[in-house]
Amino acid sequence: MSQFQSIDVADFYDSETFARIQEFAKDKATPFVVIDTNIIAKQYDDMVTNFPFANVYYAVKANPAKEILTLLKDKGSNFDIASIYELDMVMAVGVTADRVSFGNTIKKRKDVRAFYERGVRLFASDSEADLRMIAEEAPGSKVYVRILTEGSQTADWPLSRKFGCQNEMAYELLALAKELGLDPYGISFHVGSQQRDIGAWDAAIGKVKVLFDRLREDHGIVLKMINMGGGFPANYIDKTNQLGVYAQQIKHFLKEDFGDELPEIILEPGRSLISNAGVLISEVVLISRKSHTALERWVYTDVGKFSGLIETMDEAIKYPIFTEKKGELDKCVIAGPTCDSADIMYEHYAYGLPADLAIGDRLYWLTAGAYTTTYSAVCFNGFPPLKDYYL
Numbered sequence: 231m232s233q234f235q236s237i238d239v240a241d242f243y244d245s246e247t248f249a250r251i252q253e254f255a256k257d258k259a260t261p262f263v264v265i266d267t268n269i270i271a272k273q274y275d276d277m278v279t280n281f282p283f284a285n286v287y288y289a290v291k292a293n294p295a296k297e298i299l300t301l302l303k304d305k306g307s308n309f310d311i312a313s314i315y316e317l318d319m320v321m322a323v324g325v326t327a328d329r330v331s332f333g334n335t336i337k338k339r340k341d342v343r344a345f346y347e348r349g350v351r352l353f354a355s356d357s358e359a360d361l362r363m364i365a366e367e368a369p370g371s372k373v374y375v376r377i378l379t380e381g382s383q384t385a386d387w388p389l390s391r392k393f394g395c396q397n398e399m400a401y402e403l404l405a406l407a408k409e410l411g412l413d414p415y416g417i418s419f420h421v422g423s424q425q426r427d428i429g430a431w432d433a434a435i436g437k438v439k440v441l442f443d444r445l446r447e448d449h450g451i452v453l454k455m456i457n458m459g460g461g462f463p464a465n466y467i468d469k470t471n472q473l474g475v476y477a478q479q480i481k482h483f484l485k486e487d488f489g490d491e492l493p494e495i496i497l498e499p500g501r502s503l504i505s506n507a508g509v510l511i512s513e514v515v516l517i518s519r520k521s522h523t524a525l526e527r528w529v530y531t532d533v534g535k536f537s538g539l540i541e542t543m544d545e546a547i548k549y550p551i552f553t554e555k556k557g558e559l560d561k562c563v564i565a566g567p568t569c570d571s572a573d574i575m576y577e578h579y580a581y582g583l584p585a586d587l588a589i590g591d592r593l594y595w596l597t598a599g600a601y602t603t604t605y606s607a608v609c610f611n612g613f614p615p616l617k618d619y620y621l
C-alpha cells in the first residue's frame with residue numbers, strides 16, 4: 231500500500247458537480263478558481279438549520295465576490311466586515327447598514343466615522359483607545375468586546391494573540407463603554423479558523439458567562455449578545471467532525487452556562503461556507519530532481535503561495551490535490567512558479583503525486599473557495615492575481 235494519501239474526489243464533491251466544474255474549466259488558461267455557488271447556498275442552509283437560534287454574519291474576508299455577497303444577502307445573511315473597502319462591497323450589492331458589524335478591532339478614526347455616517351451601529355473592540363474612539367466617532371453605538379481564547383494548537387489557522395483581550399480587561403472595557411455613552415452589547419471570540427477541537431467553544435463560552443454575571447452584578451450592565459465568530463470546518467485532507475456535531479456540542483455548552491434564556495447568538499462563518507465550493511485549477515510547469523539519485527521530485531505549478539495559496543504557510547492548510555493521472559503515488563515537493571524560495575507549498579507532509587504526472591497536467595486543489603482569491607498578490611514576479619469564476 232502507498233504511504234501517500236490518495237485523493238478520492240467523491241469525498242469532496244458529488245460526481246455531477248465535479249464533472250460540471252471540469253467541463254467549465256477545460257478550455258480556460260490556468261491558474262483560476264471555479265466556485266459553485268449552489269454549494270455555498272447549501273452550506274449556508276446547513277448553518278442556519280444547525281444553528282436555528284443564531285444570526286449569521288458572513289465573514290466577507292473569506293471571499294468578497296459580488297456573486298457570493300448577493301447570494302448571501304438574498305438568503306438573509308448579515309455581514310462581518312473588516313474594513314471600509316468591504317463595507318463598500320457589501321453596500322454595492324444592496325446590503326443595508328443594519329445588517330453589518332464592523333468586526334475588526336484595528337481601525338482608523340476616519341473609517342469609524344464613515345461607518346457611523348453610513349448607518350452602522352455595531353462595533354467590535356478590544357482596547358481602551360479604540361473604544362474611546364468609537365464613543366467619539368460613533369456615539370451611542372452597540373459595542374462588543376473580543377476576548378482572548380485558548381485553542382491555537384488545535385486550529386489549523388489560529389487567530390490567537392493578535393485579537394482580543396484578557397477577561398479582566400474586557401470587564402473594564404464594557405464598564406467604560408457604559409460610562410462613555412455607548413451600549414455595552416456583548417462579547418465576541420474566535421476560537422481559531424478550522425478549529426478541530428469543539429471543546430475550544432466550551433472554554434470560551436465559560437469565560438463569556440463569567441463576564442455576563444460580573445457585569446450585571448457589579449454594574450447593572452445586562453449584556454445581550456455572544457458573537458461566537460467562525461472556526462467551523464471545511465473539508466480538507468485532515469478530517470473534522472461534521473457541522474451538525476459542532477452544533478450539537480456548542481448548543482450543549484451554551485445551555486450549560488445560560489440555560490434556556492440564551493442571549494442573541496451571532497456566528498461569523500467564512501471558511502466553512504465558502505471553501506468547499508471552490509476548486510483551484512493549476513498546471514504543472516516543471517518536474518525535476520535535484521540530482522540523478524534524488525528520491526523526491528520537485529513539482530512546480532503555476533499557482534503558489536503568492537497567488538492564492540498563502541494558507542499553505544507552515545503547511546497549515548492541507549488542500550486535497552487531485553490529478554487525472556492514475557499512476558502510483560510518489561513523494562514530491564510541491565512549489566509555486568515565482569523566483570522566491572519561500573514559494574514552496576508542501577515539503578514535509580507526505581504529499582504523493584502520480585509517478586506518471588507530466589508537465590502540462592492539471593492539478594485540482596479542492597476546497598479552495600475561501601482565502602485564496604483575495605490573498606493573491608497583484609504583480610509578484612509579474613504574475614497577475616488569481617482569476618475566479620462563479621457557476
Ligand SMILES: Cc1ncc(COP(=O)(O)O)c(C=O)c1O
Nearest residue numbers: 289423424460461498499500501
Ligand atoms: C472576526 C472574524 N470573524 C470571522 C472570521 C471567519 O472565520 P472562519 O473563516 O474560520 O469561519 C474571521 C477570520 O479571520 C475573523 O477574523
